[in-house]
Amino acid sequence: MDDPVLRVQSQLTARDRILLGWLYDHGVLTTFQVANALFSSLDFCQRRLRALYQLRLIARFRPQRADGGSYPYHWLIDQLGAEVVAAARDERPPRRDHARLERRRWTSTQTLSHRLGVNQFFTDLAGHDRTHPHGSLRKWLPEAACQRAGTFAEPDDPVLIRAYQPRVRPDGYGVWEEDDKVVPFFLEYDTGAEQLGVLIGKLVGYRKLFAEIGRAWPVLFWLHSAARERNFRTRLAALPSVIPMATGARDHAALRGQPPAEAVWAIAGDGEGRTSLAKLSVLAVNTPESLVSKP
Structure with missing residues (x-):
């Protein structure tokens, strides 16, 4: 019996597999996000997206603008693409209606702009990775993965820690490497709609983690x-x-044409100006005793 997953495998490039994995994990990406992160040419990107669409590996939709016209294509995982990703990861096959539910979720959700904003942050890092030989986006995890038990445990951690389920709900987790500096980080993407007290309230969960x-x-x-x-x-x-x-402001960074890998970050409690993402490695510590000792 012909297996569509096996049939399509030989037609996929390493870049295709990265894209399918991103769509499976992070929901939705625009044409421009995909092009910036993975391609040197927008035209080549569009041709490859059309090819993957024709193979029924990815799906698409195009939201309408309130003032007329439409946005660029927004890309989603299709059912065959989800099955390809699950097979590559040696995971259980997704539900038969996985792609349909994802399409319904993102074509009707009120949080689409927030998700696209989060994904813009990480695809900007991936684009910087692609065009700068010394930078690398080593890992990008979605919100759901950050809440699974054992996600942030090391292999030799005690069973209790490996079973610990984080209570934090970051918008994403990443690992950036540049010039021998490795920076694991959590992202909190602010739309400007929440009260600042809500953002501050999230600090307690991180301290506990x-x-x-x-x-x-x-x-x-x-x-x-x-x-x-x-x-x-x-x-x-x-x-x-x-x-x-550390904090950064999107309008300030955009005005200067700086992606989040560059010197757009101000360390909390430090008045020394802005620093790059790589230099935030000074904030990563292995034994935060000051946190553990607090009630």
């Missing part, structure tokens, strides 16, 4: 605007420092 696993990594707050970042940092200045963290 870091205390439990015996390691701490920077939490990056990627804020809607420079004004909002200033207000957020003012609120933080009145609180005790409980976790390593």
Whole structure:
């Protein structure tokens, strides 16, 4: 009996497999996000996306603009693509309606703009990786993976830690490597709609996570605007420092044409200006005793 997963395997490139994995894990990407992250040519990217679409590996939709016209194509995993990814990872096959449910989820969701914003952050890093030989996006995990038991445990960690289920709900987790510096980080993507108190309230969950696993990594707050970042940092200045963290403002970075890998980050509690993502490696520690000792 002909197996469509086996039949399509020989037609896939390594780049195709990366893209399918991203769509499976992170839901939806626009044509421009895919092109920036993985291709040197927009035209070549569009041709390859059409080919994968014709193979029924990916699906697409095009939201309408409120003022007329439409947005670029938004790409999703299709059922065959989901089965290819699951087979490559030696996982159980996805449900038969996996692609249909994903398509319904993202074509009707009110959180689409938030998800695209999160994915823009990581595809910007991937694009920097592609065009700069010294930078590398080593890992990109979605929110759901961050909440699974044992995600952040090391192989030799005690059973208790490997079974620990994080209570934090970051928008993503990544590992960036550049010039021999390795920076694991959590991302909190701010749309500007939440009250700042909600963002500050998330710090408690991170402190508990870091205390439990015996390691701490920077939490990056990627804020809607420079004004909002200033207000957020003012609120933080009145609180005790409980976790390593840094803030950045999207409008400030965009005005300077700087992706999140570059010097757009201000370390909380530090007035020394902006630093690059790689230099935030100073915030990653293996034994955060100051966190563990706090009640």
